[in-house]
Amino acid sequence: xxxxxxxxxxxxxxxxxxxxxxxxxxxxxxxxxxxxxxxxxxxxxxxxxxxxxxxxxxxxxxxxxxxxxxxxxxxxxxxxxxxxxxxxxxxxxxxxxxxxxxxxxxxxxxxxxxxxxxxxxxxxxxxxxxxxxxxxxxxxxxxxxxxxxxxxxxxxxxxxxxxxxxxxxxxxxxxxxxxxxxxxxxxxxxxxxxxxxxxxxxxxxxxxxxxxxxxxxxxxxxxxxxxxxxxxxxxxxxxxxxxxxxxxxxxxxxxxxxxxxxxxxxxxxxxxxx
Amino acid sequence: xxxxxxxxxxxxxxxxxxxxxxxxxxxxxxxxxxxxxxxxxxxxxxxxxxxxxxxxxxxxxxxxxxxxxxxxxxxxxxxxxxxxxxxxxxxxxxxxxxxxxxxxxxxxxxxxxxxxxxxxxxxxxxxxxxxxxxxxxxxxxxxxxxxxxxxxxxxxxxxxxxxxxxxxxxxxxxxxxxxxxxxxxxxxxxxxxxxxxxxxxxxxxxxxxxxxxxxxxxxxxxxxxxxxxxxx
Numbered sequence: 001x002x003x004x005x006x007x008x009x010x011x012x013x014x015x016x017x018x019x020x021x022x023x024x025x026x027x028x029x030x031x032x033x034x035x036x037x038x039x040x041x042x043x044x045x046x047x048x049x050x051x052x053x054x055x056x057x058x059x060x061x062x063x064x065x066x067x068x069x070x071x072x073x074x075x076x077x078x079x080x081x082x083x084x085x086x087x088x089x090x091x092x093x094x095x096x097x098x099x100x101x102x103x104x105x106x107x108x109x110x111x112x113x114x115x116x117x118x119x120x121x122x123x124x125x126x127x128x129x130x131x132x133x134x135x136x137x138x139x140x141x142x143x144x145x146x147x148x149x150x151x152x153x154x155x156x157x158x159x160x161x162x163x164x165x166x167x168x169x170x171x172x173x174x175x176x177x178x179x180x181x182x183x184x185x186x187x188x189x190x191x192x193x194x195x196x197x198x199x200x201x202x203x204x205x206x207x208x209x210x211x212x213x214x215x216x217x218x219x220x221x222x223x224x225x226x227x228x229x230x231x232x233x234x235x236x237x238x239x240x241x242x243x244x245x246x247x248x249x250x251x252x253x254x255x256x257x258x259x260x261x262x263x264x265x266x267x268x269x270x271x272x273x274x
Numbered sequence: 275x276x277x278x279x280x281x282x283x284x285x286x287x288x289x290x291x292x293x294x295x296x297x298x299x300x301x302x303x304x305x306x307x308x309x310x311x312x313x314x315x316x317x318x319x320x321x322x323x324x325x326x327x328x329x330x331x332x333x334x335x336x337x338x339x340x341x342x343x344x345x346x347x348x349x350x351x352x353x354x355x356x357x358x359x360x361x362x363x364x365x366x367x368x369x370x371x372x373x374x375x376x377x378x379x380x381x382x383x384x385x386x387x388x389x390x391x392x393x394x395x396x397x398x399x400x401x402x403x404x405x406x407x408x409x410x411x412x413x414x415x416x417x418x419x420x421x422x423x424x425x426x427x428x429x430x431x432x433x434x435x436x437x438x439x440x441x442x443x444x445x446x447x448x449x450x451x452x453x454x455x456x457x458x459x460x461x462x463x464x465x466x467x468x469x470x471x472x473x474x475x476x477x478x479x480x481x482x483x484x485x486x487x488x489x490x491x492x493x494x495x496x497x498x499x500x501x502x503x504x505x506x
Binding site: 048050052060062073076109110111113115116117118119199200201202203208210212226228249250251252 | 370371372373375399400402404406418420422426428432440441442443444445448449450451452464465466467468473489
């Protein structure tokens with residue numbers, strides 16, 4: 001009996017040691033988050049939820065970069081390419097000021113609005129960014145480091161400088177820094193752990209808020225900030241604040257992410273090209 | 275049970291003839307009641323369950339026959355047509371989206387489909403098209419077109435048949451909570467916060483049309499566009 005008890009205790013001790021060793025191994029191997037978007041090779045779930053907010057009055061403010069940003073979507077030929085798509089969106093935005101960024105191509109219409117993705121020049125840009133960002137090299141998608149470095153390299157190769165400034169603090173977007181970027185006409189590259197994409201419609205007495213929940217890490221571009229106060233009589237009973245984004249996705253090219261949500265923002269950088 | 279045993283003991287304690295008479299009386303009573311019990315020697319036992327078993331088997335056979343008939347009926351009956359029976363909801367795992375150089379107008383003409391498009395389409399300065407196709411069959415399940423129209427409004431325009439719903443377009447359906455009628459056609463619509471932004475969807479002649487507008491000359495510009503689309 002005594003020897004049996006000893007064997008059991010020994011077995012338990014060994015199990016604990018083995019489990020601890022495995023945990024230590026896991027902790028020492030830290031790898032970057034991969035952003036792979038919602039390309040064909042990636043399975044993701046898209047659920048929709050809907051909320052109706054009733055009010056007696058509603059006030060909102062909205063600011064965006066000049067004429068927004070291009071609403072490019074991913075190429076089906078470039079799997080897991082949300083990073084290159086976001087990069088192309090930023091390049092397309094700045095091409096209005098610096099036309100050498102996309103040679104032989106005008107990224108905007110006579111009224112100043114940005115064109116959508118064409119079938120020649122923007123795909124060529126995306127392919128180049130795809131390579132510079134080392135997309136799908138180490139694993140599916142891009143890492144944050146490769147995405148930022150690849151975009152900077154592209155811009156530098158065009159003879160321009162690119163500066164990133166952090167606009168995140170703690171778990172969420174820093175509203176002040178983000179708003180300052182937008183007011184200074186700088187888009188913001190967003191590294192998202194997941195995306196709950198909101199869209200809204202309003203009547204005089206209610207607002208319908210539809211949220212499409214998209215799992216999977218993704219890179220998007222912020223270009224606006226939207227704040228809405230809901231009143232009951234003279235009292236504000238609810239305030240919601242959102243960043244407006246170019247999603248880079250097919251069909252849902254535009255939407256809003258809630259600033260106060262702590263579960264989506266891994267990193268956010270304003271992008272200045274000069 | 276103890277009460278029955280006491281009764282049994284009582285019978286057994288009688289003299290032989292009396293005991294025999296008592297058991298016979300009990301037997302007669304059981305037979306008259308059509309009971310499942312019978313006398314066996316000096317004990318009351320249940321009759322064999324042959325009758326019950328026969329009933330069970332008959333029930334099973336009958337159930338099997340009915341089920342078989344039902345299955346055969348389902349298999350051989352013609353598939354009912356109509357939007358409810360053939361409705362499909364497609365998510366992103368089931369389709370892919372490709373650029374196309376075919377406009378909605380061209381697609382409608384080449385495929386002989388009665389799909390509505392804008393009469394002024396040939397005059398626009400910018401348009402881009404995509405097609406949404408099923409992974410398995412390459413069937414086109416949705417057309418997408420974006421246009422800068424003659425009033426500089428940005429128009430996004432999706433078309434499916436009326437038996438198909440696509441996950442990425444569903445938010446438009448959810449947002450359009452108001453209803454108007456244009457020429458007898460029910461239009462589901464909504465306004466967005468941005469000035470000149472609105473969305474709508476409607477069903478017409480076998481197809482569903484979804485429109486989103488930005489920078490329109492008025493808030494409900496989408497309704498003006500739908501009127502043009504329906505030639506009203």
